[in-house]
Amino acid sequence: MKRWLWLVAATGLLATACQFQPLEDPGLGDRGLTSVVYASDGSVLAQWHAEEDRALVTYDELPRHLIDAVVAIEDERYWAHAGVDLRALARAFLADLETGTIAEGGSTITQQYLKNVVLTPEVTFDRKLTEGALALRLEEGLSKEDILERYLNTVYLGDGAYGVGTAATHYFGKGAADLTLGESALLAGLIQSPGTTDPYRNPELALARRRVVLERMVGLGWITDAEAVEADQEPLALQPRRSGEVSRFPYFTEEVKRRLLDDPALGETATDRYNALFRGGLRIFTTIDPLVQESAELAVASVVEDEAPYAAVAAVDPRTGHVLALVGGKDFYDEDDPVARFNLATQGARQPGSAFKPFVLASALEGGVSLENVFEGGSSVTVQTDSGPWTVDNYNNATFPNLTLLEATVFSVNVVYAQVVDVIGPERVVDLAQAAGIGTALQPFHSIALGAQEVSPLDMASAYGTFAAEGVHVDPILVAAIETHDGVNIYEAVPVVTEAFGRDVAQTLTGALTEVVKRGTGQQAKIGRPIAGKTGTSQDHHDAWFVGYTPELAAAVWVGFPEGQVAMEPPTTPYTITGGSWPAQIWSRFASGALSGTPYGLLAEADISGQVAVEVDTSTGFLAGPFCPREHVHRIQVPRDDAPNVICPVHNPSGVVAVGSGELPDVIGRDLGAAVAALNAAGFEVKVDYQDGGALSPGTVFGQNPSAGYPAQAGSTVRLAVAGPEPGSVIPSIVGFPVDHALSELGAIGMRVEVIETPESNPADAERRPGMVWKQDPAPGAPATGAVRLWANP
Numbered sequence: 001m002k003r004w005l006w007l008v009a010a011t012g013l014l015a016t017a018c019q020f021q022p023l024e025d026p027g028l029g030d031r032g033l034t035s036v037v038y039a040s041d042g043s044v045l046a047q048w049h050a051e052e053d054r055a056l057v058t059y060d061e062l063p064r065h066l067i068d069a070v071v072a073i074e075d076e077r078y079w080a081h082a083g084v085d086l087r088a089l090a091r092a093f094l095a096d097l098e099t100g101t102i103a104e105g106g107s108t109i110t111q112q113y114l115k116n117v118v119l120t121p122e123v124t125f126d127r128k129l130t131e132g133a134l135a136l137r138l139e140e141g142l143s144k145e146d147i148l149e150r151y152l153n154t155v156y157l158g159d160g161a162y163g164v165g166t167a168a169t170h171y172f173g174k175g176a177a178d179l180t181l182g183e184s185a186l187l188a189g190l191i192q193s194p195g196t197t198d199p200y201r202n203p204e205l206a207l208a209r210r211r212v213v214l215e216r217m218v219g220l221g222w223i224t225d226a227e228a229v230e231a232d233q234e235p236l237a238l239q240p241r242r243s244g245e246v247s248r249f250p251y252f253t254e255e256v257k258r259r260l261l262d263d264p265a266l267g268e269t270a271t272d273r274y275n276a277l278f279r280g281g282l283r284i285f286t287t288i289d290p291l292v293q294e295s296a297e298l299a300v301a302s303v304v305e306d307e308a309p310y311a312a313v314a315a316v317d318p319r320t321g322h323v324l325a326l327v328g329g330k331d332f333y334d335e336d337d338p339v340a341r342f343n344l345a346t347q348g349a350r351q352p353g354s355a356f357k358p359f360v361l362a363s364a365l366e367g368g369v370s371l372e373n374v375f376e377g378g379s380s381v382t383v384q385t386d387s388g389p390w391t392v393d394n395y396n397n398a399t400f401p402n403l404t405l406l407e408a409t410v411f412s413v414n415v416v417y418a419q420v421v422d423v424i425g426p427e428r429v430v431d432l433a434q435a436a437g438i439g440t441a442l443q444p445f446h447s448i449a450l451g452a453q454e455v456s457p458l459d460m461a462s463a464y465g466t467f468a469a470e471g472v473h474v475d476p477i478l479v480a481a482i483e484t485h486d487g488v489n490i491y492e493a494v495p496v497v498t499e500a501f502g503r504d505v506a507q508t509l510t511g512a513l514t515e516v517v518k519r520g521t522g523q524q525a526k527i528g529r530p531i532a533g534k535t536g537t538s539q540d541h542h543d544a545w546f547v548g549y550t551p552e553l554a555a556a557v558w559v560g561f562p563e564g565q566v567a568m569e570p571p572t573t574p575y576t577i578t579g580g581s582w583p584a585q586i587w588s589r590f591a592s593g594a595l596s597g598t599p600y601g602l603l604a605e606a607d608i609s610g611q612v613a614v615e616v617d618t619s620t621g622f623l624a625g626p627f628c629p630r631e632h633v634h635r636i637q638v639p640r641d642d643a644p645n646v647i648c649p650v651h652n653p654s655g656v657v658a659v660g661s662g663e664l665p666d667v668i669g670r671d672l673g674a675a676v677a678a679l680n681a682a683g684f685e686v687k688v689d690y691q692d693g694g695a696l697s698p699g700t701v702f703g704q705n706p707s708a709g710y711p712a713q714a715g716s717t718v719r720l721a722v723a724g725p726e727p728g729s730v731i732p733s734i735v736g737f738p739v740d741h742a743l744s745e746l747g748a749i750g751m752r753v754e755v756i757e758t759p760e761s762n763p764a765d766a767e768r769r770p771g772m773v774w775k776q777d778p779a780p781g782a783p784a785t786g787a788v789r790l791w792a793n794p
Helices: 002-017 064-074 086-099 109-117 125-141 144-154 164-172 181-190 203-219 225-232 250-260 270-279 290-303 353-366 405-410 414-424 426-436 446-450 457-468 503-519 582-594 672-681 739-748 763-768
Strands: 035-038 044-048 283-286 310-316 323-327 380-385 388-393 472-474 479-483 489-492 497-499 532-537 543-549 554-560 611-617 633-639 685-691 701-705 717-723 752-757 773-777 787-792
Touching (some): 035 270, 064 109, 064 144, 109 144, 164 181, 203 225, 250 270, 250 283, 250 323, 290 582, 290 763, 310 457, 310 582, 353 405, 353 446, 353 457, 353 503, 388 414, 405 503, 405 633, 414 426, 414 446, 457 543, 503 532, 672 701, 739 773, 739 787
Parallel strands (some): 035 283, 752 787
Antiparallel strands (some): 283 479, 532 543, 611 633, 701 717, 773 787
C-alpha cells in the first residue's frame, strides 16, 4: 500500500509540473567548451580545455546509427514519452523501495541532460521528482532533436572526454559524422559506466558492452542481425592514448598559445584571454603546413643524431608571411630533457655569424656600393671604431687577394666585410635588418657585420623572406583566423606589409646569394632548383646556420647546443660543424621535401661577365699551383687586371709555369660527369679520388692534378679530387620517398631490402602518405653492406 501511495504522490507532482510555463533552454549550463586548433589543411593539431574537454556537434552532424545506439541503450521510448517514462520510473521506484536504497535507474535522456547541466549530483527522492518535473517542462519548449543534441554534447564518455564530438576525436581520431556503427555502439555503451568500460583500460569490457548495445538495437528492429554481426567484428582501433594536453606539432602550437594569451583581440585581461582559449570553444585556424613541418622534422632527424647537438628550423612563405613549419627542439614531451619545452626556433636567440652578412650587403648596395667594387684582401684587417681598433681575421686565417664584394660574399671573407661596415656605418645595418624583420634589439657596433649579436631562427627566416619578396616584408603570421564554436568569425589575420628596401637592391643581393650556393660556402644546400642563401658559423663553432630561400619558401636552420658555449668540434661532434655542413644539409633535405610538387620559381643572378676565374691557395694568398693542398684552394672570380700571377712558391718548385699556358681543361667546380667528358674530349685519361669535400655537394670536382693550363701530354692521366662519398659506398637517405623509389635506389648499389608495411605512429600522417618510407635501418651514411630494413605506410 505504501508503494502505491508513493507512486500516486509522484504522479501528482509530475502532473502539476505540466501546468507551469515551458522551461527556459538551459543550453550547456556553465560548462566550458574545448577549443580546437587546426592546421592549414584542416587537420586537428591540438585541443585546449580547462576543467572539461568538450567539442560541440550539431544534430545534423550525428550519424543515424549513433543516435539509435544511444537511444536504444539509454532510453528506448525516448521518441514516445513527454520527458518522463512513467513505466520505467515506476519500475525503478519499486526496486528502490524493495532494497531501501535510491538508485538512478528510470531516468530518461531528458532527465539525464537536466542532471548534467542544471541539477546537483545528489541522489534523493526529492531531487528525482524535481528532475522529472523539469523534464516535462523542458519538452514543452524544446524539440526531441534539440534535447538529444544538447545531451550528446554534455554526456561524459570517459577519459576526460565530454560529448560525442570530443569522444569521437579522442578515441578514434575522427569527427562524429564519420563514426561507424561499431564505434557508435561502443560510445553509447560508455555512458552508463565510463570508468568501468574504458576501452583503454578495459577493452574486453568495452567490447562486451558494445555487443549489448548492438543486441538492443537488433531487438528494437533498428539494425539487422547481419549489420550487428559486422559491427561486432570491427577491431578496436583506438587512437594512441595521450597523457595530458599533447599536441601534434607542439613547438608550433605552444607558440600559438603563447601569442594568443598575450593578444588583446581575445580579451582585455589575461583572465579573459585564458577563458576564451580554454573554455570558449574556439576554432583556431593556423598557417602550419603538415607536409612542410614533417619535411623539416625528417630532415633534422636524418642529419643530426639523438646524442648530437640540437637543431631548430623555421620556415615562412615570403609572399604571405605564413609560418609553415617550426622545429624548436628534439622532443617537447621528453621529461628527461631540461630544455625540452624551450622553443629554440622562436625563443632561442643565438649569434648568426656570417649569415648576418646579407644585411650588411643590402645596406651597402642601398648606399651605392656595387658588387663589382674591389676591396683589399689579406688574412687580417684592423679598423678604427669609436670604441678603439677592431681587428678581424678570416675564417681559418685564410688569405685572399683583392676581391670584389661579390666574391667576398661567395666565400664569406671577413676582412672585406669589416671594411664594408666601416664604409657604410653599423647604424645603417641595424636599421635595414630591423626593417627586414629582425625583431631582437640590435646595437650599432661594427661587429654586427660578422653576426656577433643574437637573433632567432624565426626572425632570420622572416628577414630572408624579405629578400625573396624583393624588399617587401610581411610580418610572420601563425594564426589565420579564429571562429566561435557556432561559426562566428572573431579574428582574421591582416598582413602587416612594409617596404624594407628597393627591388633593385633585393635582386642584386639575391644574385650574390645564389652564387654562394652555386660555388661558395653553401654548396651542400643545393636542391636542383634556383636557391639563394648564406652560411654562418659563430666564434669557436658554438653555432652554425644556413638560411636560404626560393620565391616560395624562406627557411632558417640553426645547429648548436641550447646551453651555448659548446664547441661543435671533435670529439663532441664527428668533425667540425660549420654552416656549410649540417645546417646546409638539413636545409637541402627539408626544402627538397617541402617544395615537392611546387613549380620552379626564378631568382635573380649575379653578372660576372668581364671577370676571370683563378685558383688561389688561401693558406698563402698566391695563385694555386699543382702541388698546393687542395683543401686550401678556392676558385674565385676577379677582374682581369687584379688577377694574381705568381704561383705559390711555398708548395710548388721553381719553374712551374703560369696557369693558362697549357691546354689542360679547367674542370674545378663541375660535377664529375661533365669533368670527365671535358677531359676525355681534350685527349686525357682520368683517375678519380673520392675525398672529404667539406661543404661541397657530393660528386663535385674540387681538385685536379695537373691544374688547368699546366703543360700536359695528350693521353696522360689527370687525377681528379671529387667530393665523396664514393657512389654505392654508403647507404643513402630514403626516408620520405615512395617505396618504389627506395627499392630502385638501394638496388642500384646492390643492397638487399626488407620492406615492413606498417603505419607510422600518427594515423593521420600514415593516411596522408601511403606507400611512403618513414623509417630505415641502418641510418643514412652507414657502409653499404648487408641488408636495409624499411618501414613504410601501407
